[in-house]
Amino acid sequence: MDFFSVLGFDANTEWVLTGSLLLGFASGTIGSFVLLRKQSLISDAMAHATLPGVCIMYILFQVKSIPLFLIGAALTGLLATQAIQLIIHRSRIKTDAAIGIVISVFFGFGIVLLTYIQQHFGGSKAGLDTFIFGQAASLVKSDVQVITIGSLILTMIAALFFKEFKTVVFDPAFAKGIGLPVRLLDSLLFSMVLLVVVIGIQMVGVVLIAALLITPPLAARFWTEQLGVMAFLGGSFGAVSGISGAILSTTIDHLPTGPMMVLSASFIFFLSFLFGSKKGMLPRMVKLL
Amino acid sequence: MNYTLWIILTGCLVGVTCGMSGVLLMLKKMSMIADAISHTVLLGIVGAFFVSQSLNGLPMLIGAAVVGLATAFFVESLHRSGIQSDAAIGVVFTSLFALGVVLISFIGDQVHLDTKHALMGEIAFVPWDTLQIKGESYGPVAVWMLGTVLVLNLILIAVFYKEIKISTFDPQYAKLIGVPVAFVHYLLMGMVSLSTVASFDSVGAILVVAMLIVPGATAYLLTDRFITLLLISGVVGILSAMIGYGAAVYWNVSIAGAMASATGLLFLAAFLFSPKHGWLMKKAKQRRLAANS
Numbered sequence: 001m002d003f004f005s006v007l008g009f010d011a012n013t014e015w016v017l018t019g020s021l022l023l024g025f026a027s028g029t030i031g032s033f034v035l036l037r038k039q040s041l042i043s044d045a046m047a048h049a050t051l052p053g054v055c056i057m058y059i060l061f062q063v064k065s066i067p068l069f070l071i072g073a074a075l076t077g078l079l080a081t082q083a084i085q086l087i088i089h090r091s092r093i094k095t096d097a098a099i100g101i102v103i104s105v106f107f108g109f110g111i112v113l114l115t116y117i118q119q120h121f122g123g124s125k126a127g128l129d130t131f132i133f134g135q136a137a138s139l140v141k142s143d144v145q146v147i148t149i150g151s152l153i154l155t156m157i158a159a160l161f162f163k164e165f166k167t168v169v170f171d172p173a174f175a176k177g178i179g180l181p182v183r184l185l186d187s188l189l190f191s192m193v194l195l196v197v198v199i200g201i202q203m204v205g206v207v208l209i210a211a212l213l214i215t216p217p218l219a220a221r222f223w224t225e226q227l228g229v230m231a232f233l234g235g236s237f238g239a240v241s242g243i244s245g246a247i248l249s250t251t252i253d254h255l256p257t258g259p260m261m262v263l264s265a266s267f268i269f270f271l272s273f274l275f276g277s278k279k280g281m282l283p284r285m286v287k288l289l
Numbered sequence: 290m291n292y293t294l295w296i297i298l299t300g301c302l303v304g305v306t307c308g309m310s311g312v313l314l315m316l317k318k319m320s321m322i323a324d325a326i327s328h329t330v331l332l333g334i335v336g337a338f339f340v341s342q343s344l345n346g347l348p349m350l351i352g353a354a355v356v357g358l359a360t361a362f363f364v365e366s367l368h369r370s371g372i373q374s375d376a377a378i379g380v381v382f383t384s385l386f387a388l389g390v391v392l393i394s395f396i397g398d399q400v401h402l403d404t405k406h407a408l409m410g411e412i413a414f415v416p417w418d419t420l421q422i423k424g425e426s427y428g429p430v431a432v433w434m435l436g437t438v439l440v441l442n443l444i445l446i447a448v449f450y451k452e453i454k455i456s457t458f459d460p461q462y463a464k465l466i467g468v469p470v471a472f473v474h475y476l477l478m479g480m481v482s483l484s485t486v487a488s489f490d491s492v493g494a495i496l497v498v499a500m501l502i503v504p505g506a507t508a509y510l511l512t513d514r515f516i517t518l519l520l521i522s523g524v525v526g527i528l529s530a531m532i533g534y535g536a537a538v539y540w541n542v543s544i545a546g547a548m549a550s551a552t553g554l555l556f557l558a559a560f561l562f563s564p565k566h567g568w569l570m571k572k573a574k575q576r577r578l579a580a581n582s
Contacts, residue, residue, distance in 0.1 A: 035373075035376055038373055038375055038376075039375075040375045040376045040379045041321055041375045041378065041379055044379060087560065090560075090568045091510060091560055091566060091568065092509065092510070092566055093506050093509065093510070094315075094318050096318055096319070096320045096321045096375075097315050097318075097320040097502060097505075097506045097509075098506075099320075099321060100320040100321055100323065100324050100498065100501075100502035100503075100506075101502055101503050101506055101553070101556060103324065103498065104324075104495060104496075104498040104499035104502060104503060104549055104552070104553075105499060105503065105549060105550060105552065105553030105556070106553075107495055107549070108495050108496065108499055108545070108546045108547075108548075108549025108550050108552075108553070109546065109549070109550045109553065110546075111408070111409060111495060111543045111545070111546030111549075112537075112540075112542045112543055112546035112547050112550055113542075114543070114546075115541075115542040115543040115546065116540060116541075116542045119541050119542065132404075132408070133390060133404060207386075207408075208383055208386070208387055210379065210383070211379065211380070211383035211384075211387070214376055214379040214380055214383065215379075215380050215383065215384070218372065218376050218380055221372075254394045254395075255391060255394055256390060256391065256394060256404070258387075259386075259387035259388075259390040259391045260387075260391060262383050262384065262387035263384070263387050263388060263391060266380070266383070266384035266387065266388075269380060269384075273370075279370075279371060281370075
């Protein structure tokens, strides 16, 4: 914390910055698994689908309670991924169209509920708007605690079960062969993605939180071919994006937090795309010469 | 024509224009490209504003079309450099969309262009922004724009009907008999970009995505014939717009959001009850077969 106070931030901002750092790390790490399982866009659908959940909780209980909102978000996020699976398995619609259907319909319904709340409860008080693009400056200490503790737990689980996850991601058949509980690990990984989305929406927003799962690990991919290094590097890229986005949006007026974090991540991705030691453009061109 | 009818007409035009071009993308398994383009178009619109300092139609159309095609190009180049396609789409559209949102926040309050507008559009304001020629009013600009794009799309589909059909269902065979597959591909991307641009300003990103993807998917559950697919997709788009508008007025909620939800309801109905491909219908058929044997 002392590091931040040197830079002249107040106590609340320190909390926010710590939260954004840890959230970025957790999402970058978990995103590495998501990327390898080719579920990047499914996580985007999950994120968009949390909006109606948050709104339903507000309509039902008419209080601004973050735990309730997050439960609602998790429920509709889960429902969305189930809907995608159902559409793929029970009809002739392919994966990408199924994801698109779920994204637009769930989010559209979320907007309907949001405007309903604004009409009937004077919902600008509830601050639900900030869930769309995220607003770090509006977070209070208890919100940030949820983000901080959640991110720490997620990162720890990822580290603890790293070997098992790696085996399940790369070679599910082998994992089954050596007696790993594949389905359980699968569900655990899925729950971790859901959790990182749910705790992140307040800060980054439902529209762009998936970018924090997709972009940092993808940038890391240009530097390494080992999953361990990739997860750590992805986490670090995520942490840098998170904190620089949070700093920029709290110091410059009107800048929305989520988009700034995503832009920071995109910038890191761009640099990695050009200079990454394993797959970057320049090193590859040099090799050709 | 009165206020309500103009809004419904705009919604229907969005539905039929996006529905028909979207179904072509879906058949080529490129629905998520549609999702990406309808987000990044925002950057084109904001960029055009910074260059021209106005919210006029033409610079915006150009800006949006440029960014739309750039999105398709970036995704393809990343994919070719070895990145899996879902991640390539994800990284390109979130980056460009985030850039658009951040740039919007620099514009300030003097113009009616903000993040909310980008997501939900301003369909309720469509009737006020009319085309003026020599002091005469000729109806909303949005209707003219959408109408033009629709006619253009219809002409293109009619002229290249065979080429589009063959290269959609069997690209290899199409190449073999000399159909210019790459040309047809960019023709489709152009049609989608134009439809998106024309719709975006009045209905916002959510509804554009919904109308591009959902009516096509719904139609795909109802028929196997190409021409019927196009027709049903357009009709589903129109129905969604009408149902959505009714619901939005009744509950006093976002029109674009309600229309998007309506596409979802129609899809659900087809998913469950389509005579040939519906889930419940297939189940019932299986049960009947089991009972007979």
